[in-house]
Amino acid sequence: MRAIRRFTVRPVLPEALSALGDLAGNLRWSWHPETQDVFEAVDPDLWESTGRDPVKLLGAVGRARLDELAADATFLEMLRVARADLEAYLTGDRWFQRKEAGSGPRAIGYFSPEFGITAVLPQYSGGLGILAGDHLKAASDLGVPIVGVGLLYRHGYFKQALSREGWQQETYPVLDPDGLPISLLREENGDRALITIALPGGPDLLARIFVANVGRVPLLLLDTDVEGNPDHYRDVTDRLYGGNSEHRLRQEMLLGIGGVRALRAYSRITGHPAPEVFHTNEGHAGFLGLERIRELTVAETGPRLDFDTALEVSRASTVFTTHTPVPAGIDRFPKTLVEQYFSDAGPLPGVPIERILTLGTEDYEGGDAAVFNMAVMGFRLAQRANGVSQLHGHVSRGMFNGLWPAFDEAEVPISSITNGVHAPTWVAREMFDLAAAEGADRDSDDADAFWAAADKVSGAAIWSTKRELRQRLVVDARKRLAKSWEKRGAARAELGWIDTALDPGVLTIGFARRAASYKRLTLMMRDPARLKRLLLHPDRPVQLVIAGKAHPADDGGKKLIQDIVRLSDDPEIRHRIVFLPNYDIAMAQPLYPGCDVWLNNPLRPYEACGTSGMKAALNGGLNLSVLDGWWDEWYDGSNGWAIPTADGVDDIDHRDDLEATALYDLIEHEVAPRFYDLDADGVPTRWVEMLRHTLKSLGPKVLATRMVRDYVRQLYSPAAGNARLLNSDYAGAAELAAWKKRVRAGWPAVRVEHVESSGVTDAPEVGDVLSARAFIGLGDLSPADVDVQLVHGVINSEDDLVDTRIETLAVAESYEGGRHRFDGSVVLDHSGAFGYTVRVVPHNDLLTSSAELGIVALP
Numbered sequence: 001m002r003a004i005r006r007f008t009v010r011p012v013l014p015e016a017l018s019a020l021g022d023l024a025g026n027l028r029w030s031w032h033p034e035t036q037d038v039f040e041a042v043d044p045d046l047w048e049s050t051g052r053d054p055v056k057l058l059g060a061v062g063r064a065r066l067d068e069l070a071a072d073a074t075f076l077e078m079l080r081v082a083r084a085d086l087e088a089y090l091t092g093d094r095w096f097q098r099k100e101a102g103s104g105p106r107a108i109g110y111f112s113p114e115f116g117i118t119a120v121l122p123q124y125s126g127g128l129g130i131l132a133g134d135h136l137k138a139a140s141d142l143g144v145p146i147v148g149v150g151l152l153y154r155h156g157y158f159k160q161a162l163s164r165e166g167w168q169q170e171t172y173p174v175l176d177p178d179g180l181p182i183s184l185l186r187e188e189n190g191d192r193a194l195i196t197i198a199l200p201g202g203p204d205l206l207a208r209i210f211v212a213n214v215g216r217v218p219l220l221l222l223d224t225d226v227e228g229n230p231d232h233y234r235d236v237t238d239r240l241y242g243g244n245s246e247h248r249l250r251q252e253m254l255l256g257i258g259g260v261r262a263l264r265a266y267s268r269i270t271g272h273p274a275p276e277v278f279h280t281n282e283g284h285a286g287f288l289g290l291e292r293i294r295e296l297t298v299a300e301t302g303p304r305l306d307f308d309t310a311l312e313v314s315r316a317s318t319v320f321t322t323h324t325p326v327p328a329g330i331d332r333f334p335k336t337l338v339e340q341y342f343s344d345a346g347p348l349p350g351v352p353i354e355r356i357l358t359l360g361t362e363d364y365e366g367g368d369a370a371v372f373n374m375a376v377m378g379f380r381l382a383q384r385a386n387g388v389s390q391l392h393g394h395v396s397r398g399m400f401n402g403l404w405p406a407f408d409e410a411e412v413p414i415s416s417i418t419n420g421v422h423a424p425t426w427v428a429r430e431m432f433d434l435a436a437a438e439g440a441d442r443d444s445d446d447a448d449a450f451w452a453a454a455d456k457v458s459g460a461a462i463w464s465t466k467r468e469l470r471q472r473l474v475v476d477a478r479k480r481l482a483k484s485w486e487k488r489g490a491a492r493a494e495l496g497w498i499d500t501a502l503d504p505g506v507l508t509i510g511f512a513r514r515a516a517s518y519k520r521l522t523l524m525m526r527d528p529a530r531l532k533r534l535l536l537h538p539d540r541p542v543q544l545v546i547a548g549k550a551h552p553a554d555d556g557g558k559k560l561i562q563d564i565v566r567l568s569d570d571p572e573i574r575h576r577i578v579f580l581p582n583y584d585i586a587m588a589q590p591l592y593p594g595c596d597v598w599l600n601n602p603l604r605p606y607e608a609c610g611t612s613g614m615k616a617a618l619n620g621g622l623n624l625s626v627l628d629g630w631w632d633e634w635y636d637g638s639n640g641w642a643i644p645t646a647d648g649v650d651d652i653d654h655r656d657d658l659e660a661t662a663l664y665d666l667i668e669h670e671v672a673p674r675f676y677d678l679d680a681d682g683v684p685t686r687w688v689e690m691l692r693h694t695l696k697s698l699g700p701k702v703l704a705t706r707m708v709r710d711y712v713r714q715l716y717s718p719a720a721g722n723a724r725l726l727n728s729d730y731a732g733a734a735e736l737a738a739w740k741k742r743v744r745a746g747w748p749a750v751r752v753e754h755v756e757s758s759g760v761t762d763a764p765e766v767g768d769v770l771s772a773r774a775f776i777g778l779g780d781l782s783p784a785d786v787d788v789q790l791v792h793g794v795i796n797s798e799d800d801l802v803d804t805r806i807e808t809l810a811v812a813e814s815y816e817g818g819r820h821r822f823d824g825s826v827v828l829d830h831s832g833a834f835g836y837t838v839r840v841v842p843h844n845d846l847l848t849s850s851a852e853l854g855i856v857a858l859p
Contacts, residue, residue, distance in 0.1 A: 011058050016070040019083035024054035026086060027181055028215040030118035031137060031424040038082045041075055051586065053120040055181050090216055094143030095705075100712055104144075105720035109263050109275035110135065111149045111285035113255060114157075114240055117214055119586035121180055122156035123221070125240050126514045126549070128323055130585075131388075131611060132281050133214075134422035138704035140215030141424075144712060147266070147275060148219035149259040149285070151251065152177065152210050155239040160549050160582040164488045166565030168550055168558045168581075172239055177210060182221065185209040185266060193269060195222070195261040197253060197347045200340060205233050207254060209262045218272070220262045222254055241551070249333050249341060252374070256280075256287030257347050260295075277719045279319040279711075280382070283331055283374030289314050289381030290348055290356060298350040305730060307355055308737035311381075313730065316846070317723035319715045320382035322375055322414070325395045325606050326518065331374040335361075338372040364402030379403055379414075383722065383848050384715050386415045388609040391632045395605050406856040408804075413849035417714060418630055419609040420707035426615040428593035430465050451699030459688040460681060466596070466620055466691075471504040473594020477545060478502065480580045480587070501575045506543045507675045509624070509667075510595030510616065512583050515550035515557035518606040522560050524599070525567055526660035534664065535576035540672040543576045545591065547583035588612075593619035597671060600625035601663060603652075604645050605632075614702035620691050624671060626659070634701055639694040641666050722846060736846050739785075740853065743842050749779025749818070750786070750857040755838050764828055771825040774809055774838045776857075778818045783811040787843040787850060788822040795835035809838070 013021055020042070029035040039054050040047045043061050050056035069075050096104060114129030115121075115136065124130060132148070139146040155172035163169055177184075185193040185208075196204040206226045212219040224236040235243075236250045243251075260278075267274045278288055296310035305313065324330055335357060342348060342356050359380045360372035367373075379385055379400060387393035393416030397409045404412050424442070432442050440453035482498050502508070515521050524531060524544070534542045546564055550557025561579070568577045580587060592598070598616035600607070600623065607629035614630065617623060623640035625631045635642050644662040649655040679685050700706065726733040754775040760768050772790050788811075793804035809822035828834060840857040841850040 011061075011066075013058070014066055014070040016076060017066060017079070019079050020054075020058060023079075023082060023086060024058060025181060025183070026090075026213040026215065027117050027121070028086060028089065028140070028213075029054060030120075031422065033429050034085065035082050038078055041078060042069060051120065055120070055179060059179070094141070095709070096143040096145070096712065100144075100717060103721065104712055104717045105276040106273040107145045107147060107275045108277045108279055108716055109149055109259070109288075110139075110146045110279045110281065111255060111259050111288055112281035113150065113251070113284040115148060115150050115219060116585060117212065117219070118181075119584050121182070121212065122175070122584070123150065123153055123240070124585075125157040127609075127611065128282060131323075131419055131609075134420070134425065134611075134704040135281075135708060136214045136217045136219060137422040137425060138420070138708040140217045141422075142705055142708055142712075143216065144708055144716075145273065146217050147263060147272065148214065148217060149255070149263060150219065150221050151237050151240075151255055152182070152221035152223040153237055153240045154223075154225050155242075157240045158549075158552060161487050162484055162565060162579075162581050166562040166569065168561050170552050177223065180210075180212075182210040182212045185211050185220070185269065187269060193265050194226070195258050195265060197258055197261075198345065199233075199250070199347070200343060200345050202233075203228075203230070205229065205236065205250070205254065205258075207237075207258050207262075209265060211266075218266070220259070220266055222258050222262055224254065245333055246337060248331065249337060252284050252331065253287055253341065253347065256285045256289075257291040259285060260288050260291040276723055277317050277319065277716050278314075279321065279716070280378060281321055282323050283320075283378040286320075286374045286378040286381060289318055289377070290351055290359075292318075294348045294351050303730060305733070306737075307352065308741065309730060309734045312733040312737045312740075313723070313726055315381060315383045316726045316733070317719050318382040318384070319711075319719055320378040320385040321388065321417075322378070322385065322396050322400075323388055323608050324375075325392055325399070325608050327399065332368075332371040333374075335370055335372050362402075364405060367402060375400070376403065383852070384415075384719055385413065386417050386715065388416070389418045389630045389633055390416045391605055391629060392416065392608045404851045404854045406854060406858075407851045410804075411849070411851050413851050415714065417707060417710045418633060418701075419611050419614075420702050420704040421611050421614045421618065422704040423618055426589070426592060427618045428469055430468060431593065431619055434461060434465055451695050454692045454695040454699075459683045459685060462620065462688055462691060463683045467504060469590075469593040469619070470508055470596070471594075473508070473545065473590050474502040474504050476587075476590045476594075477578055477580060480582075481578055484581050497571075497575065501578060502543055502545070503541075503575075506541050506576075507597070507672055508543050508545060508595050509597045509599050510545050510591055510621075511599040512545075512547035512588065512591060513600075513610075513612060515548045515554070515560050517556055517560070518603045519548075520601050520603060520656070521546075521548060521557075522563050523601045523656060523660050524663065525563065526657055527664065528567065530664050532573055534667055534672070535573050537672070540676045541576065542667060542672060545578055545580065545595065547580045547587060547591070549583055588615070592616045592621065595619075595621050596675060597622050597624050599663075600628070600631065601643060601659065602626055602628050603655075604628045604647060611702075614698070617694050617698045617702060620695065622671075622687075622690055622694060624663075624666065630702070634698060636697060638690065639697050640690075641670060718848075722848075725846065732846070736844065739844060743781065743785055743853065744855070746779050746781045746785075747842075747855050747857070749777065750781065750840055751777045752838050752840060752857055752859040753777050753819070755859060757836075759825065760828070764834075766828055766831055768828045769825050770828060770836070772809065772823070772836070772838065773812075774822045776820050776822055776840055778820060778840075780818065783814070783820055783822075785843060786840050788838065788840050789850075790824050790826060790836060790838055792826055792834065792836035795833045799835065801835050801837065 112132035114124040116124030116129035116133040136148050158170035161169045192208050206228050207222040207224045210221045225234045292314040293310040296305045360377040362368050387396040396414045397412035434457050435453040438453040438456040440450045565579050568579050592615040598613045598621050604626050610629035613623045626643045646655045646658040674687050756773040759771040788809040790807040793801045807826050809824035812823040813821040842853050
């Protein structure tokens with residue numbers, strides 16, 4: 001019989017153990033080993049069988065055991081220390097309070113469609129969610145006042161299993177919010193807090209708000225599975241990245257528009273400061289900018305602003321991060337669908353539909369005028385934008401150059417902040433213990449000092465620890481492998497071979513990521529015979545641990561997984577290569593520390609960042625990777641290996657053959673020989689030295705705390721500063737909006753009429769001074785409205801300027817008819833081909849880039 005209703009009964013703890021509820025209610029336990037020790041002490045077997053989930057543990061432990069713990073002085077002291085430590089963590093001043101509180105924002109709203117905090121809150125699918133989770137955790141550790149905003153998916157992402165034939169199968173278990181480490185936001189009178197969104201042709205969409213405490217950071221999760229919603233509204237938050245275009249549009253409206261309304265409700269109820277800065281993690285939450293414009297144009301208190309002024313207020317305090325290096329990864333909706341949902345009866349009264357459509361239109365060369373592009377809207381609604389690695393920033397500037405067609409790629413206003421990972425979540429406790437034994441403090445703000453401890457630890461201690469971590473991975477992998485085979489229909493009697501699958505003494509290579517085609521899950525299989533020789537080498541064997549999910553609608557990705565599974569089913573090599581289904585945080589935490597090498601072989605340059613290799617590096621793993629994403633930036637020749645790429649080869653199959661051969665060569669001739677080159681004590685000295693260098697060279701760079709500091713200093717604090725200038729009485733925003741309107745209207749009259757130069761002979765030499773005079777027509781604009789620039793640099797064979805520098809020319813004389821002369825000079829400081837030109841760009845102190853308006857005048 002099926003139940004007609006389900007709910008979770010929460011335990012009542014003895015008063016002496018009430019702190020257990022406090023510890024379980026804050027997700028800091030997920031990255032704090034000492035708190036995990038408390039829960040393990042409650043019941044070690046139950047802790048493991050509940051998947052290390054404190055909420056499930058406390059719901060499953062018997063009353064007799066609770067009474068026993070309430071009388072156990074040793075346990076009560078352990079509990080007291082952990083609760084006091086959490087209180088100190090939540091209330092003490094941290095980096096932001098000490099360094100940035102004066103100039104930084106009072107609060108930041110951080111929006112993402114997914115958050116990977118812990119396996120017990122499965123609201124993530126892959127890298128974007130894991131990055132968002134690490135962002136919140138690092139912000140908490142640093143004291144940065146972020147509030148996360150996302151959706152609570154009733155089924156989360158899918159659970160992955162395999163059929164007998166190795167085909168991916170998906171299941172969507174129902175998640176009961178009462179069984180998750182979250183709480184319902186309630187009004188002062190105890191009623192649930194609700195937000196509403198008007199949808200066309202039906203009742204308002206209702207959503208309740210759950211709060212997850214991520215250390216010091218609240219995470220708001222909106223849920224439409226609410227009484228009062230019709231079934232198709234309840235299903236808006238059914239699953240992550242599911243449904244058709246209309247379903248996705250509803251989810252993104254809820255995330256952006258509903259998310260802002262949830263933030264307002266949270267601030268009103270709790271007194272938490274309202275965000276000064278809004279950060280949208282990918283374009284999924286882009287509608288938040290439209291909701292903020294609506295708030296200002298139909299304000300119930302304070303002045304009502306016109307659309308253009310409200311746009312400037314919103315833009316100044318919005319940060320947009322793009323994560324995709326491929327156009328196919330961007331959400332695009334039919335314009336007709338957007339028009340249907342944002343008509344006069346839609347959720348944004350006072351925001352004209354024609355202005356909304358213009359913000360998302362691909363009105364540039366090569367664009368599709370029939371679609372509404374969420375990333376395009378994201379860029380237009382945010383004054384500050386960034387990619388997630390240096391290479392990805394370059395790729396993004398090329399992808400979106402059409403929004404700023406008058407400027408070279410290097411000047412497109414998309415900066416870069418390279419992703420990082422949250423070390424306390426991903427680094428094995430044993431690695432921290434090695435450093436702590438040498439006096440390193442893992443909680444110190446001085447990351448360089450912590451990783452410098454790598455030089456002090458003996459090679460034997462490092463190697464012994466890595467073997468211990470490899471052994472743990474082997475044990476975990478065997479359990480998962482046995483469970484997978486049983487689900488595939490195998491009898492236990494035929495699974496004896498799993499007891500010897502993998503070997504803690506063998507070079508272990510890990511590969512785990514989404515099964516998207518560009519990530520090339522099967523590149524290692526291009527030459528199966530050679531791969532077998534590597535796996536079965538008599539003196540230097542290799543073993544592979546592989547994991548990853550394909551999107552449920554991606555049959556091509558599923559076929560890649562099936563190919564890997566069929567290879568790993570081969571009795572000759574199945575003890576050396578395993579595919580572990582249902583890749584998630586719980587699997588990843590023993591996987592990264594247990595691997596010696598982390599493999600990444602995407603089709604360059606389609607990896608935006610690729611943080612899994614960072615996690616491996618922090619655990620003493622060496623990267624074997626294509627120079628893409630973060631590895632392109634921080635590979636130094638000694639902290640791993642770079643797989644050579646055949647970038648100029650157009651034939652994809654031939655390119656894959658070439659790069660697979662290069663991969664095999666590296667493993668056979670460099671990686672494996674170094675791993676097995678042991679000294680008299682059984683330690684591979686050269687390998688350990690590479691490992692030390694990796695920890696020192698990459699450790700401080702790949703941390704999420706470094707990443708969040710970069711966001712604060714480069715984006716959040718400047719955005720807050722601009723917002724304060726514009727928002728104090730909105731006069732600044734109104735002036736900026738009027739200035740932009742005036743400059744755009746007057747720009748057709750701006751022209752570079754004539755340029756003269758002097759000071760150089762027919763044979764110029766280094767040290768000569770080039771003087772320039774530019775006669776500029778500005779029409780009705782004034783010299784204060786523009787920046788006249790002498791752009792100079794090296795020229796290539798086609799007379800294009802490269803490696804340019806810019807000198808601003810000063811107004812020297814003005815004439816009738818809006819004509820002006822601008823003068824300046826530049827020292828010729830290098831030999832070789834030299835070229836220059838003069839251009840005019842808009843200038844206003846409130847612009848973040850001379851390219852912001854996308855207009856320029858050239859000779």
